[in-house]
Amino acid sequence: MSSLDASKLFSVHGLVAVVTGGGTGIGLMIARALEHNGAKVYILGRREDVLKTAAKQNAIHGNIVPVVADVTDKASLEVVVSRISEETGYINLLVNNAGTLGRRHNAINRPPPFGNLPGQFVHANGEDDLSTVDGIRDFLWKDEVSDWDNTFRTNVSGIWFPSIAFLSLLNKGNEKQNVVQKSQIVTIGSVGAFIRLLGTSFTYNPSKAAANHLAKMMATNFVQWGIRSNVIAPGIFPSEMSVGQGKLDENNKNHIPMAIPVEEIPLGKAGDEEDIAAAILFLAGKGGKYVNGNVVVTDGGRLGIGPAVY
Template sequence: MFRIVSRHSGRVHSRFQSTKLATIVPRATMSGMWKADNRDLTADALFGVSHLKAVVTGGGTGIGLMITQALQSNGAKVYITGRRQDELEKAAKLYGTGPGSIIPLKGDVSQKDEAIRLAKEIESREPDGIHLLVNNAGVARDPDTKFLIFAAEKGQPDWTDAKAISEHFLQTKEESWAETMKVNVTGIYWMSMAFLPLLQKGRDVTPGYTSQIVNITSISGAMKGSSSGQPVYAVSKAAATHLSRMLATLFTDTKVRINVIAPGIFPSEMTAGSSGEDNKSKLDMKASNPAGRFGHDSDMAATILFLAGKGGLFYNGQILTPDGGKTLRSIA
């Protein structure tokens, strides 16, 4: 086992018990020979999350459920929120069997008072705070202009005809812009501010670990072009990514980190249109990325476990893009 020796006092601490500048040294064996000990470099040490208390918004379906499953199946205690209580309870029942737990709490993150209420509710259950907030809840509200970029019959305008382009995109309703921005951007702001004190508490009682907010945005926020006829969705995700950078800077001295996962296409109610009895969605179309497939549950699980575990502690203000190489073939 490694010993951590403080350069300030010379005192020996156990793993992750000191936030002071430390040096890791190997321990002598019974024979007096120094022997390297790599246990701090194992997958369990780097990506274990059994100590975590987490909140995942939109955690009942899609990417939110993938993240919830990854955390719960590795021992974390996960609160999931959403506007549909029945879907939350079903997810908890289907996927909440050991070693961690899933607790459903209904709430609308786009409402300031609801974000504050959720924070107070969880504080009453977790007075020592939480370690991870995943702002995943999101909507796409461009039904009148949406099309599949690789299927001309799905309603694309003539891109050489200014009048056709104008008429197509003016079909968007004003409330589509308002609701999309309210959920995808403002919701992140309310939840981050409401839960910041709880995240700092969680850090304070877990020496050597810094709490974190992970915001789920999209590669749409970094890509130019028509975004499959969903400009408001793409704009909202670009705004969410930039908001994440701003908040990461703003929260620096609190030692609460913020990182972003900007995924490509994963099966969800947003991309597939619905989910089944297992709260899972299936995509019936061909992937256009170099990987030749859409994202799997395991791809999202690996991403969140990396960020949430101790192996991700050195990451702050960063954007991870699990997209199968999609941005390599798109205008970004």
């Protein structure tokens, strides 16, 4: 018999989840939401001290487990998979959250009629004349191929290799049948995947577009084993990417205290923990069990005010 009780529709009780980049920002918000509602959550990242602080300060049931790992290193991923195989034998959910912004290009003005929008991060870098084509060319030519490689390595390869590493454990989650919903990969993308205006980086947006398409390909090709793949595409949320590294509070959280002009985000604010928690609890819980190959946008209306491909 079906239940319309919200506590059942969005329950993740008994779920076993892995969250990459789970020590700070959106990854930590997701880990907190899942663990608060009954899941066991392994948080992966490269900084052991950050992971341990996140687990200690945020696990209300003692079920956030810090694990040092590099999502772009196959040997590192194999060690994590082996550990979780021994401890639980399966997982129900993989959240691919680890990401990087890449080299910033935000000294460049936006084109008309968008150049006067607030929040465009325009500033003079003191080296290049960015009012001319030649100046723009010289500024952008400072990119190295490695800058682009590193961004795509984290934002695309860093989705693919964890997904493949945990594929068998996700399948075992289906065999375990500890929850009614099928196992799932949730990729944390970005509305940047759809935005044509330059925000901060020419490398970031196309890498997130690639991540979206990869997630959709996994939805199509892994469905034969009952393994789903969906995307959450956030707008601006407090994280080390939006606020800057080294600005964590005692609970590993970042903050965006100021209001954001409605010309930039129609709802006038950055997203908060409740916004991202609602999205992950919908997809991960029973209420989202019929969803596969979807992109859930949570951006305060940002995609509706400029050129985009959504």
